[in-house]
């Protein structure tokens with residue numbers, strides 16, 4: 001479980017441009033929850049995700065993942081436990097390297113420094129099998145450079161690479177914002193099935209209420225650094241999609 005307790009994050013404290021980006025948020029995110037965060041621009045969504053990831057530290061309050069204080073997690077534990085996918089499909093991969101080499105680098109991410117992973121037949125077979133689960137036919141293109149793929153294909157592979165090994169938490173910051181609708185749907189479906197298969201706890205920021213409704217097990221809305229709506233799994237199940245728009249109006 002991710003336990004967020006009275007967390008505050010202030011930027012430029014005491015200056016004219018002070019921003020209370022996260023303003024006393026408390027929320028428990030259950031194991032295997034797929035939490036959607038919606039809210040207007042500047043409402044603190046990315047800052048909250050950064051705090052969970054440990055890339056920003058709270059000024060006040062605590063965040064723990066499975067009872068370990070997230071701010072005190074050593075880097076290797078953080079990268080083992082927490083995977084992150086960003087809006088830009090280019091940010092998670094090396095475009096000039098092959099798909100296979102990108103998977104090799106991803107496998108090294110959570111290993112002790114100095115360890116190497118050879119591209120032997122067993123590793124190749126394993127990568128092909130994983131990629132085949134996407135149903136995109138990319139398992140036959142593993143020698144192709146990552147940069148030759150479409151944004152949606154890259155984002156789906158980025159997701160797959162990011163949840164390898166002992167990942168517990170998947171953080172997604174508008175992963176489909178740069179994609180066309182069809183690719184966006186493939187990426188959302190991929191994320192959803194990986195989260196289920198790997199039993200991950202996931203948090204996704206989106207401006208797309210339809211995606212939030214379709215895939216989220218819980219939806220929160222943020223405004224001015226606070227959670228102003230929190231729609232549980234049961235409440236969500238009782239709503240029709242058009243009622244969701246009214247709920248968040």
Ligand SMILES: Nc1ncnc2c1ncn2[C@@H]1O[C@H](COP(=O)(O)OP(=O)(O)OP(=O)(O)O)[C@@H](O)[C@H]1O
Pocket residue numbers: 011012019020021039040041042043044045046047048
């Ligand atoms: N490093 C920073 N330094 C100063 N201010 C920051 C910093 N990061 C975020 N902010 C400010 O904190 C507020 C919340 O930003 P944040 O990026 O968390 O919002 P958001 O809800 O993710 O917005 P968007 O939907 O536009 O991505 C904004 O006013 C932003 O300008």
